Amino acid sequence: MLKDNELIRVAKLQVSVKRKAKVILNDISFNCNKSEILTILGKNGEGKTTLALSLTKLLNPHIYTIEGKVYFKNDNLLDLDDENLQEIRRDKIGYILQNPFSAFNPIYKLKDQFNEISKLKNIPFEKFIQLMNDLELKNYEQIFNKYPFELSGGTLQRLSAVRILVSNPELIIADEPTSALDRPIANQLLNLFKKYVKEQKGTLIFITQDFSIAESFSDKIAFLSNGSLIHFTEKDNLFNQTKHIEVNLLLNSYKQLKV
């Protein structure tokens, strides 16, 4: 099924809304090798988040149907039962969600939530603190004593990245993890991702609409448009003209905006 260096391969993935029979993602196929950064670029409302969530069946089954294959380590994730999927979501695939407010339980202090992860995954607490330090969250005692709603979107976004990075999963799916961050801190998070890929041999699927971030650190870039992946490129060939008018338009605009 999977080649030696492949970690995940998606074949003919299709997501549709049941009641309206409306197709949201159409015929998505791609693969991602081990220790590689694949960036999925697309505008708002093109289906980026739906794609991220559909890979491990995180979409509400009463509303969406998911068809196709998602091969990950000799399993087709879409065929697995809930129990096995849970295990994979817990140990193998980490999600950094776009909305950091929904990534934490609103009624527990951060301290308790991090303690739970620390116990469950046997991770020493110092590792959390070290990563928080790397992301300029130095007043950790204060942060740990707060509830999620008491923290800013930028702080929570960094914490949700920390929470995933500490456990070092084989694949991280990050959905616009830098959207609430200033560029200097976004750069620090990107450096942690790079370290995770280079030193821990992790794999990253990175979803963004920020071209300059995509250009600065991906290995491969795919364009999502209107629910289809329409163009794949190695980072170095990003600016080559393509046969897709839309991609050319985006790239030309980006070129003109570059300083």
Next chain:
Amino acid sequence: MNNQIILRLENISFDVKTGSSSQKILDNISLEIYKSEIFGLTGESASGKTSLGKIISGLENQTSGKKFFNEKEYSGIESQHKIQFLFQNYVATHDPLQKIDSAFNEILKLKKEPSSNWYKLKKEFLNVVGLSDEVLGFYPGQLSGGQLQRLALAKLLILKPELLILDEPFASQDVVSILNLINLFKDINKKLGTTFLIISHDLPYLLKLINRIAFIKEGKIVEIFNVEAINQTEKFIQPSSNYAKFLFQSFGIEFS
């Protein structure tokens, strides 16, 4: 751009009281903006960018210091609607249950325009932002995010403001829309002579648009940078403060 000063701030400070303690948001800010220039304001989150914009627009009042508009001291919302503020959350500026035509009528009534002119004005200002007058028959929910932003802009422009403050206009937009917005702002500035204050943390986009840019850090202006300092090779003359250098470098912008 001429050298007539439209807005002058003198030693503006702004504190927010939280319980018994008070937090300094803006610290002794002095600033001049010239008529018809496009002025940028950048800095990291929580540096006080939006607070400064709100104080200039009169939505908030400073704790101490003075502000002058066309050399006249003012406080509160400027009574002639000459300063307008476009919120980052522009979607919320539209009433979802009100037809766009009727929202415009309300503004024009407030502005005491004779109703015979209304349609002409509506059409004119929708054209300025690149929308057709067909949208007058729509409800806000029938328009896309980008169209709603342009519509919000048209609603402000119809008041013929002299100073327009935009808070994070590029947030969560794709590159095509950003390029269009930059051209639109330049176009409005040229056609109507409107002065712009653009608050954004996207330094590269600001550099494509503005004449001067203020860097704000922890409530203080650390540098005002002149973009006319660009030379032909599109490299920038080194800014003088460490903070501005740090922000330039974080976007990978090199100096000559």
